[in-house]
Amino acid sequence: MTQELSTTYAPNEVENKWYKTWNDGKYFAPKKGKVDEGFCIIMPPPNVTGKLHAGHALDITTQDALIRFKRMKGYETLFLPGMDHAGIATQSKVEELVWNESKKKKHDFTREEFLEKIWAWKEEYGGFIAEQQRVMGASCDWDYSMFTMDAEPNEAVREAFVELYNQGLIYQSDYIVNWDPKLQSAISDAEVEHKEVQGAFYHIHYKVAGSDTLLEVATTRPETLLGDSAVAVNPKDERFAHLIGKKAIVPICNREVPIVGDEHVDIEKGTGCLKVTPGHDFNDFEIGQRHKLEMINILNKDGTLNELGLEWEGLTCKKARSKVVAKLEELGQFVKEEKHVHQVGHGDRSKAVIEPMISKQWFVDVQDMAKVAVDSVETEKTKFYPKGWENTYYSWMREPKNWCVSRQLWWGHRIPVFTCGSCNHQWADKALKPDTCPKCSAKDLEQDPDVLDTWFSSGLWPMTTLGWPNKERMQERGFDRFFPTSVLVTGFDIIFFWVARMMMMGTKFTNKIPFHKVYIHAIVRDKQGRKMSKSLGNGIDPIEMVDTYGADAFRFALAAGSGYNRNINLDPERIGGYRNFINKIWNAFRFISPVLELGSSELPENLDDQEKWILAELNDTAKIMNDSIEEFRYDDSCSAIYSFVYDSFCSWFIELSKNIVNGEDEAKKIQRATVLKYCFREIVALLHPMTPFITEELWTHLKEETEPLLIQHDYPEFKESLAFTDEQKNMNKFIEVVSSVRFLRQSVNIKPKDEVVVALFTDEEETANYFNANKSGISELARAKEVTVESKSSQRPSKAIMKASVHTEIFLPLEGVIDLSDQIKRLEKDLAKVQKEYDKVSKKLGNEKFMANAKPDVVIEVKEKATDFEGQLKSINERLEAFKA
């Protein structure tokens, strides 16, 4: 068989083959296992316009590893995929496309015509990303796949909206909202990013009507004075309090406005005198409401000034600003300009400067829902991993703002609110197209033109995908089995947008939390820690990584970098490193494959020392894997299996097995083959969640005919019967001795092929017995023609080099000339090192307070160390003396 397997593993073909086998064989479908419990992860649906990026790859890897792990543990697992319609992104994309094709704009079509174009685009180009998810090995059940604009989600949206509407939790209001002039739509608070911008304070004189008094007002937005409807001062401010109740005259437009007293005005800030523009400033809006001021809108939907902008009508705010300032200078009412850095809101999608503007929008009153959602996390019904992210969640949810859910777009779930043309009755309806007005039965109905914020439907997603609100569908898709879902895996950037909304909607409509655990994974960055971006050109294309290194290596690299950290700085070289690891596994298999047939499937009774050791190491690894995956510490899982495979299994156990496997003792050979096979079966099983492809491939050679594919096989667990701690201790000494011999050989340039004599001196009886029993192992791995084991009372070889461990002195007797000065230097270095350690512990033992206060077992430990170091020092000193004599 060895001849058939090449020395390097070629992943691509294997990967395609297995994905097809699993998928065609319905291995991803939920199936009852030995644990009668569901385990469900709803995949965060990627944008339909999207292309797989490194963040998605991490998403898939962490979720799929969990799903595969739980599937093997015997849970009924469901990894449920989906796709998001991504309102703004998709609409913009198609608008651009249509413009390039026909130089036509959205409004050159009817709403229906344009929506048809978007759907057509979605059918043809959308969903490319799902293909890429398959390449990564995502074991999701594609039969469950849902698109957020499908009929089912639409039904859920209508159900939820109407419920909230009828409970009075959705209301329409003329309110100041974040207006995105580029999208020409309102957006929610969460969608506004505040960015630092270099601006200025402009100081302007307002005249007080009927007097010569001038009020100096400071503003960053002088152009908005055209919409001023008051000047406000703090009533406690002695400078201005007497003016309250008088009128001020807004420059340029000469509007006479009241001077009001309001606590909000900060006496220290600016000039202490505030111009109030309720139509275009959130604070001023509130002041306006308190004092019943006029709300003046001076902007068009595209962010340019309207007719109230006078001679500057049609200009953007930015352009109008300097012109207004120039005019003020001309009028002699401009005082000065001071540079000022401040935070300005930008749309997180459009990047446009957000204009606060009053408009009629739909809002969800989230106050009560947010309280429940906060409580669910406080009482740990839903737990965050890592726990620290709770704070981010709380910071938003403890002081929530009502959620503006209407968007002036076309692509999205249409708001199910209807108005009767004849009696003006307004109501929300679960029916797609109600026929008649419930009040007057008229047929002349009009639906609200706006669509809902994408996050409204996303908030319902865990319920929607499991069939809610349709009873039959819920039955079919296993709502009772899978809801609440087990884990939500996502990035921290959408804790507000998504996690918070799902928590609110979930608890509102089902009285249950939508998921038990939330794992917030890191953000993938480039190797220098920079965000991956198109402009920097530092993005890592997952598909390219898979082509170059294989999906398993890429998955392992991502998993190995994932724990409770915030960033993964991904360097393709590291993926290459793990590709080498995958190849190592492949070659380890090539070693054992010729003897696989010899091995039986039951572990033998009379395990030898080495076999007990490797099984105990394997057992420990299984324990770490089980515990760490459960807690999303993939970094720990990966490093445990990595070092087991690399160090314990390949470097020591395989090396120690070579002579047995190639030897004459048939019984021993069969026994060793059995243990090798057992270990390898466990290795591929342990690795399967991270590296599903190569493990499934190798499994075909390891499994019994009657056994299922690895994807369904039992996950290894810790077994009390395989805990051999004594054998582990002894083997560690063995490893130390062999490494020391290798080191000594190199220190005098003994060629790898040349054989040496090894003389060991130890006073530990058990250790001596172990070395005697495993002499052949030492000879093979250290290239010794002779190994002797004696007590420390025995005569040491006269001409030899030596290294002292805590338990054993290792001597290499040498013929010919030894460079004594070299050896002395080396031993003195060892001596200094050990002496330093010894001084540390003996100082402790001499410290009365330590002896009195430290825990007893710590004292014992330190005493033992002192004894060990003493022995080691003695060994080294004796040898030094011998050399110097």
Add this chain to the structure above:
RNA sequence: GGGACAUUAGCUCAGCUGGGAGAGCGCUACCCUUACAAGGUAGAUGUCGGCAGUUCGAUCCUGUCAUGUCCCACCA
């Protein structure tokens, strides 16, 4: 303005309730040894950000300063 998190080997990071500083990658030297050169063997490297405190003992706890990243907040 408020808050969170971080600072450990050249790089990326791990270090559980305080008790001899770790991993991977990279680096150096030697080796084509019959699974593997995508390999083997061995090795070097740290005032655990600074200062002060608590303690018998601090990478770990407290305070403080510095640096960095991120989040929130009404653009006077």
